[in-house]
Amino acid sequence: MGTYIAVDIGGTRIRVAVYPETSIEPVQQKRIPTRGSNGTALDRLQDLIAELWPENDEVFSIGVAAPGPLNPKAGILYNAPNIPGWVNLPLRQVLQDRFEVPVALGNDANMAALGEARFGAGVGHHDLIYITISTGIGGGVILDDRLVLGANGLAGELGHVTIVEDGPVCGCGKRGHLEALASGTAIARYTIKQLEAGRPSSLKQVGPTVTAKDVALAAAGGDELAVEAMKRAGTFMGVALANYLHIFNPTMIILGGGVSRCGPVYWEPMRASMEANVISPEYLVGLEIKIAALGDNAGLLGTLELARMLHAGQAIRMQQAERQAVDDI
Amino acid sequence: MGTYIAVDIGGTRIRVAVYPETSIEPVQQKRIPTRGSNGTALDRLQDLIAELWPENDEVFSIGVAAPGPLNPKAGILYNAPNIPGWVNLPLRQVLQDRFEVPVALGNDANMAALGEARFGAGVGHHDLIYITISTGIGGGVILDDRLVLGANGLAGELGHVTIVEDGPVCGCGKRGHLEALASGTAIARYTIKQLEAGRPSSLKQVGPTVTAKDVALAAAGGDELAVEAMKRAGTFMGVALANYLHIFNPTMIILGGGVSRCGPVYWEPMRASMEANVISPEYLVGLEIKIAALGDNAGLLGTLELARMLHAGQAIRMQQAERQAVDDI
Numbered sequence: 001m002g003t004y005i006a007v008d009i010g011g012t013r014i015r016v017a018v019y020p021e022t023s024i025e026p027v028q029q030k031r032i033p034t035r036g037s038n039g040t041a042l043d044r045l046q047d048l049i050a051e052l053w054p055e056n057d058e059v060f061s062i063g064v065a066a067p068g069p070l071n072p073k074a075g076i077l078y079n080a081p082n083i084p085g086w087v088n089l090p091l092r093q094v095l096q097d098r099f100e101v102p103v104a105l106g107n108d109a110n111m112a113a114l115g116e117a118r119f120g121a122g123v124g125h126h127d128l129i130y131i132t133i134s135t136g137i138g139g140g141v142i143l144d145d146r147l148v149l150g151a152n153g154l155a156g157e158l159g160h161v162t163i164v165e166d167g168p169v170c171g172c173g174k175r176g177h178l179e180a181l182a183s184g185t186a187i188a189r190y191t192i193k194q195l196e197a198g199r200p201s202s203l204k205q206v207g208p209t210v211t212a213k214d215v216a217l218a219a220a221g222g223d224e225l226a227v228e229a230m231k232r233a234g235t236f237m238g239v240a241l242a243n244y245l246h247i248f249n250p251t252m253i254i255l256g257g258g259v260s261r262c263g264p265v266y267w268e269p270m271r272a273s274m275e276a277n278v279i280s281p282e283y284l285v286g287l288e289i290k291i292a293a294l295g296d297n298a299g300l301l302g303t304l305e306l307a308r309m310l311h312a313g314q315a316i317r318m319q320q321a322e323r324q325a326v327d328d329i
Numbered sequence: 330m331g332t333y334i335a336v337d338i339g340g341t342r343i344r345v346a347v348y349p350e351t352s353i354e355p356v357q358q359k360r361i362p363t364r365g366s367n368g369t370a371l372d373r374l375q376d377l378i379a380e381l382w383p384e385n386d387e388v389f390s391i392g393v394a395a396p397g398p399l400n401p402k403a404g405i406l407y408n409a410p411n412i413p414g415w416v417n418l419p420l421r422q423v424l425q426d427r428f429e430v431p432v433a434l435g436n437d438a439n440m441a442a443l444g445e446a447r448f449g450a451g452v453g454h455h456d457l458i459y460i461t462i463s464t465g466i467g468g469g470v471i472l473d474d475r476l477v478l479g480a481n482g483l484a485g486e487l488g489h490v491t492i493v494e495d496g497p498v499c500g501c502g503k504r505g506h507l508e509a510l511a512s513g514t515a516i517a518r519y520t521i522k523q524l525e526a527g528r529p530s531s532l533k534q535v536g537p538t539v540t541a542k543d544v545a546l547a548a549a550g551g552d553e554l555a556v557e558a559m560k561r562a563g564t565f566m567g568v569a570l571a572n573y574l575h576i577f578n579p580t581m582i583i584l585g586g587g588v589s590r591c592g593p594v595y596w597e598p599m600r601a602s603m604e605a606n607v608i609s610p611e612y613l614v615g616l617e618i619k620i621a622a623l624g625d626n627a628g629l630l631g632t633l634e635l636a637r638m639l640h641a642g643q644a645i646r647m648q649q650a651e652r653q654a655v656d657d658i
Contacts, residue, residue: 152578161575282400
């Protein structure tokens with residue numbers, strides 16, 4: 001039996017799973033903390049892959065999701081923010097040298113988009129965007145069934161677009177980006193600022209450690225400030241969604257991450273704002289907006305798909321080479 | 330000899346050109362006003378195609394560029410703003426019925442993008458964006474050598490994205506879009522508003538009929554208000570370009586339209602703003618920004634390419650069908 005190995009590297013944990021040729025049910029999987037006392041993250045990752053390596057089955061390829069910025073075409077991680085020493089790391093080459101099978105690399109939000117498109121909320125759609133809204137905002141775009149990578153694989157940074165010129169500072173250091181207006185961090189920050197300004201709210205007792213989850217819960221309970229904070233963020237997300245409809249004209253928007261699960265307090269203003277900002281009702285024809293279906297497994301399943309595509313592409317190239325060889329005779 | 334017919338329909342004129350199989354030099358071409366006394370625009374268009382129809386050569390296909398909004402997949406023009414009666418017009422079907430060859434339809438900005446990508450400033454680039462800046466702002470995106478259409482062919486509206494929440498009103502009726510901030514109309518409107526507020530300027534004598542061209546000329550001559558108006562527009566365009574780098578990661582940005590030819594007074598603030606707003610220098614590696622090379626012919630050459638792709642696609646499908654027929658025996 002042929003198998004694929006999927007790897008999902010996060011700031012806090014590394015997951016590795018072994019999948020059979022034609023199923024998305026892993027035959028083996030394990031997770032470990034990214035940082036630990038036994039060796040570097042790179043050692044630990046390689047040890048885990050070796051530990052799960054199937055004894056009697058062939059491994060066709062390995063797919064790896066890692067936190068960006070990275071270049072999937074060159075197979076290089078530029079800078080993994082939470083993993084010490086991972087700067088300009090040629091991860092693909094390292095793993096290919098060690099395991100002697102083809103390796104493909106993708107950024108985590110792109111891989112989650114691919115996973116949701118093939119196996120999750122996006123099944124049946126050919127043009128879709130995926131946006132994950134948690135501490136930050138990441139994204140991935142599928143057009144004509146293909147993941148949009150751009151020239152160096154840096155495309156799909158859907159959280160880093162200016163919506164409010166000179167708006168609040170973003171995680172990236174720039175101002176007024178979608179991430180600075182509609183992420184969990186943005187929701188918490190706005191609420192804390194309003195509390196500091198003396199606004200009455202049930203969140204007063206929580207104080208400066210208020211999280212987006214606290215705000216969402218308070219909003220569900222009717223707290224006026226919390227409702228306003230969620231509405232503000234949802235409204236900005238709706239503006240961005242209208243922009244993305246004009247840019248990509250998808251039939252599906254998939255929202256993932258913690259904030260996407262906050263319910264109507266975020267979704268209703270988001271939908272209203274998207275519909276108010278769209279330039280033609282044609283963009284809404286047949287459009288679905290769904291919550292991500294695969295949860296934490298989206299990235300892992302995206303890298304499974306990436307590993308399969310890599311193997312299929314190599315199989316096609318081998319067939320072509322064989323045909324060429326026959327033609328040459 | 331096989332030929333292709335390319336049609337470019339504008340609000341003021343219709344152009345038709347006949348191209349040989351392997352050249353971008355037309356063997357025949359003619360332009361007529363879109364509106365006239367002899368028949369409707371649709372009659373006049375069909376008469377012109379019939380007039381130029383080659384007597385002794387086969388026509389493989391016809392490509393048509395028309396002002397949006399339109400659905401290239403369905404071959405329908407929803408609403409051509411400057412052509413009376415062209416509402417929900419099934420133009421592809423009309424032309425196919427009349428001329429009995431395959432017809433493909435594309436929106437004018439997308440076709441100009443395709444023309445520039447294949448024959449103009451974009452030759453050699455696989456991932457590029459094209460933005461035309463004149464009265465309005467239109468766009469087109471090429472990723473992996475393919476024109477981005479989206480589910481219903483409505484993608485690539487790069488002028489209709491919110492940059493300034495609650496900003497100035499756009500041609501589409503929404504607020505704060507790029508088109509409302511960085512187009513010729515936006516430049517003129519900002520200048521007129523400042524003149525009305527009593528700002529000193531050499532443009533005072535021109536008054537409320539000031540155009541973007543007047544402003545660009547005055548700016549080149551050092552007029553302070555004019556320089557500021559051009560800088561403001563260029564700065565907003567730079568913000569949008571940074572957004573598009575994050576979204577598409579192209580290696581080439583092509584700028585067309587009158588405003589793109591305003592020189593350093595627009596380009597310098599645009600570049601500075603783009604570079605200041607990009608989230609990582611990786612997006613600038615190998616990036617070129619060029620002025621469109623084909624001028625008025627971009628749309629016509631884009632539809633030539635569209636016609637060729639249509640014919641090539643049909644040839645491939647016929648080959649596949651023949652192979653299948655052989656396999657079936």
